[in-house]
Amino acid sequence: MKKDVKINIHHITRVEGHGNVVIDIKKGLIKELKLEIVESPRFFEAMLRGRKYDEAQHIMSRICGICAVSHTSASLKAIEDAMSIKISRQATLLRKLAFHGEMLQSHILHLYFLVLPDFFRVGSIVPLAETQPDAVRRGLRLKKLANEICYTIAGRHIHPIALFPGGIAYTPKESELRTLRKRLEDSFEDLEATLVLFKTFKTPEYSEKREYLSLKEGGEYAFYDGDMASSLRYSAKPKNYRKIIKESIVPHSTAKHTRTTPPSPLSKSGDKRGVYMVGALARICNNFNQLSRKAKKAAEELALTPLSCNPFMNNAAQLVESFHCTEDAIKLIDKLLSNGLKKEELTPPSPLFKKRGGGTGVGIVEAPRGILFHEYTINKDGIVTDANCIIPTAQNLKMIEEDLRGFVPTILNKSKDEIVRNIETLVRAYDPCISCSTHIMNVRFV
Amino acid sequence: MKNRHKPKVAFFSFTCCEGCQLQVLSCEDELPDVLSLVDIVNFREAIDEKRDDYDIAFIEGSISRQHEINEIKKIREKAKVVVALGACSATGGLNCLKNRFPMEEVQRVVYGDKAKKYKHLDTIPARPIDAVIPVDYYIHGCPITKSEFLYVLKSLLLGKKPEIPNYPVCVDCKMEGNICVFEKGMTCVGPVTRAGCSAICVTYGCICWGCRGLIDNPNLEAHEETLKRYGLTTEGVLRSFDLYGGWRSR
Ligand code: SF4
Ligand code: SF4
Ligand code: SF4
Numbered sequence: 001m002k003k004d005v006k007i008n009i010h011h012i013t014r015v016e017g018h019g020n021v022v023i024d025i026k027k028g029l030i031k032e033l034k035l036e037i038v039e040s041p042r043f044f045e046a047m048l049r050g051r052k053y054d055e056a057q058h059i060m061s062r063i064c065g066i067c068a069v070s071h072t073s074a075s076l077k078a079i080e081d082a083m084s085i086k087i088s089r090q091a092t093l094l095r096k097l098a099f100h101g102e103m104l105q106s107h108i109l110h111l112y113f114l115v116l117p118d119f120f121r122v123g124s125i126v127p128l129a130e131t132q133p134d135a136v137r138r139g140l141r142l143k144k145l146a147n148e149i150c151y152t153i154a155g156r157h158i159h160p161i162a163l164f165p166g167g168i169a170y171t172p173k174e175s176e177l178r179t180l181r182k183r184l185e186d187s188f189e190d191l192e193a194t195l196v197l198f199k200t201f202k203t204p205e206y207s208e209k210r211e212y213l214s215l216k217e218g219g220e221y222a223f224y225d226g227d228m229a230s231s232l233r234y235s236a237k238p239k240n241y242r243k244i245i246k247e248s249i250v251p252h253s254t255a256k257h258t259r260t261t262p263p264s265p266l267s268k269s270g271d272k273r274g275v276y277m278v279g280a281l282a283r284i285c286n287n288f289n290q291l292s293r294k295a296k297k298a299a300e301e302l303a304l305t306p307l308s309c310n311p312f313m314n315n316a317a318q319l320v321e322s323f324h325c326t327e328d329a330i331k332l333i334d335k336l337l338s339n340g341l342k343k344e345e346l347t348p349p350s351p352l353f354k355k356r357g358g359g360t361g362v363g364i365v366e367a368p369r370g371i372l373f374h375e376y377t378i379n380k381d382g383i384v385t386d387a388n389c390i391i392p393t394a395q396n397l398k399m400i401e402e403d404l405r406g407f408v409p410t411i412l413n414k415s416k417d418e419i420v421r422n423i424e425t426l427v428r429a430y431d432p433c434i435s436c437s438t439h440i441m442n443v444r445f446v
Numbered sequence: 447m448k449n450r451h452k453p454k455v456a457f458f459s460f461t462c463c464e465g466c467q468l469q470v471l472s473c474e475d476e477l478p479d480v481l482s483l484v485d486i487v488n489f490r491e492a493i494d495e496k497r498d499d500y501d502i503a504f505i506e507g508s509i510s511r512q513h514e515i516n517e518i519k520k521i522r523e524k525a526k527v528v529v530a531l532g533a534c535s536a537t538g539g540l541n542c543l544k545n546r547f548p549m550e551e552v553q554r555v556v557y558g559d560k561a562k563k564y565k566h567l568d569t570i571p572a573r574p575i576d577a578v579i580p581v582d583y584y585i586h587g588c589p590i591t592k593s594e595f596l597y598v599l600k601s602l603l604l605g606k607k608p609e610i611p612n613y614p615v616c617v618d619c620k621m622e623g624n625i626c627v628f629e630k631g632m633t634c635v636g637p638v639t640r641a642g643c644s645a646i647c648v649t650y651g652c653i654c655w656g657c658r659g660l661i662d663n664p665n666l667e668a669h670e671e672t673l674k675r676y677g678l679t680t681e682g683v684l685r686s687f688d689l690y691g692g693w694r695s696r
Binding site for chain 1: 463464469486632
């Protein structure tokens with residue numbers, strides 16, 4: 001269709017943060033296309049500068065409400081790496097459990113509050129409360145349980161409290177873990193019903209080969225630990241992440257764009273070089289074999305394979321991961337209980353720190369929306385002097401633009417309203433977390 | 447379906463992590479009731495609808511860019527009641543930590559020397575919303591607590607003035623039966639911080655960082671017992687109160 005279309009979506013709704021889509025099509029050809037990020041930058045590096053090392057995770061958690069546990073975890077890992085602090089096995093298990101809570105909470109929020117309305121062609125979950133009361137109640141139940149995992153371990157989901165340098169500052173009660181376990185077991189019924197529901201929705205046909213970047217770990221489906229791994233079959237240790245990823249400022253975004261640097265067979269044209277995707281779909285494609293049993297079964301039913309190149313399948317990937325996280329959370333609880341809970345307490349790490357002095361450390365985790373990097377330098381007085389941080393959504397911005405470029409020409413025969421709706425659905429499938437993405441740092445403090 | 451008499455409520459978000467809006471969405475048990483009592487006409491994070499006729503505006507986030515000043519003034523003109531939602535909005539919150547440096551330096555530190563070239567990276571010192579517009583009520587905390595949000599909303603719907611605690615976190619902390627962290631050689635700003643959070647951070651093994659802001663008059667109302675017991679002075683505790691005290695102490 002050789003038509004002219006001008007699209008200007010101001011502040012896309014049902015995404016986290018402020019973004020606009022601007023597309024100008026003349027005679028069926030794309031003249032201009034950009035995803036503008038207009039979220040106010042918050043300058044976290046300046047906020048962190050000169051603060052004590054054990055305030056860093058508290059400050060950095062506030063980068064994002066949805067991914068607070070991920071930012072806190074990446075921050076703690078960077079601090080502990082910089083200061084050579086080892087944490088107990090039990091503390092690691094508890095942190096991983098809180099992590100599952102966040103993953104579930106974020107995926108369920110996205111699937112039920114942000115995506116579901118698209119499938120029913122309404123503007124929000126509010127009208128669905130009347131027309132689909134069972135689904136809405138189910139979504140709320142699942143979300144609540146996810147939150148409760150975090151409440152039990154860390155006191156709160158939005159800005160977890162007990163996750164602290166040196167381990168964890170609070171030990172949950174055995175009875176709390178048992179109750180949680182029971183409720184997680186019971187929640188499979190709701191997850192199965194979610195699967196039945198989402199299976200009925202048609203995913204737009206659109207597929208384009210892409211590079212996926214995620215963590216990879218020998219022993220488990222990687223969220224909290226691991227090395228960087230690409231679907232183009234290269235990998236890197238966390239400390240070498242700057243060799244793999246390059247950042248740049250673009251005029252239409254307060255979030256920097258990123259690219260991978262290793263030569264890629266996918267990226268011959270200059271503009272596409274090193275464009276990659278992170279998030280649930282990337283993780284599943286890179287680590288499919290390590291998914292739990294129920295998760296693999298869900299993937300099969302949703303026709304999600306490790307070869308998928310359809311960004312709309314990110315929604316399916318989130319649902320598959322929800323199964324995995326629930327199953328793995330149960331496993332973690334069993335491990336904690338069979339090991340016997342030992343009391344964890346916050347010991348001021350200062351004595352331990354005084355012996356070792358500061359250093360530079362890198363912390364990488366998989367946030368719900370993809371791989372997340374924090375790097376800090378801490379001086380011998382325990383003051384943060386240098387920080388760098390790369391956020392999942394920022395890494396996806398370029399890929400979203402690429403996908404819009406590929407996808408929009410295939411829907412030009414639709415009405416303008418439909419085109420806009422489809423564009424929003426695509427952007428939403430990435431579950432962008434825009435307020436996060438503007439808090440990227442790349443700094444050398446003086 | 448729309449009930450004409452339902453109060454119209456809008457949520458707006460400025461410079462922040464949007465965690466306080468998310469706390470609202472985390473009221474899973476109460477959301478269906480809330481939705482039956484009010485019409486939500488603006489909540490970009492969760493709904494498509496955007497309308498300009500609202501009675502109550504909940505505003506989250508600090509003001510940190512020139513255009514935000516204009517936007518929030520427009521909201522004030524339209525709303526009958528403005529409620530600051532969370533620390534960023536009520537006291538400036540953590541965002542004010544950047545105010546310790548000149549803005550050009552802040553920009554350069556994040557975006558490099560080229561930052562000056564880009565207008566879209568402009569920034570002004572972060573401030574609470576009442577530095578720009580009059581505010582009717584405050585919900586404190588980073589993040590807010592669900593119960594305080596529901597209480598304030600309920601009060602407003604009943605036409606009552608919400609009462610927000612004005613006594614120190616130490617009072618909550620004692621009620622929770624916590625051991626004071628000064629006992630373990632750590633420091634805490636609970637003696638001068640506004641209560642209302644059940645001292646949750648101490649309960650979960652940490653300290654109070656002061657996210658709910660200062661009590662109205664710390665010099666008179668600081669927690670005597672804690673001060674006496676650990677030989678502290680109000681000025682001393684106030685000096686440690688700098689994580690969330692950026693705007694006040696400028
Ligand atoms: S007050 Fe805290 S939780 Fe609320 S928006 Fe600001 S940073 Fe986020
Ligand atoms: S100083 Fe802190 S720990 Fe001690 S009683 Fe007050 S709030 Fe609790
Ligand atoms: S204990 Fe202090 S830091 Fe924690 S929520 Fe209460 S006021 Fe905020």
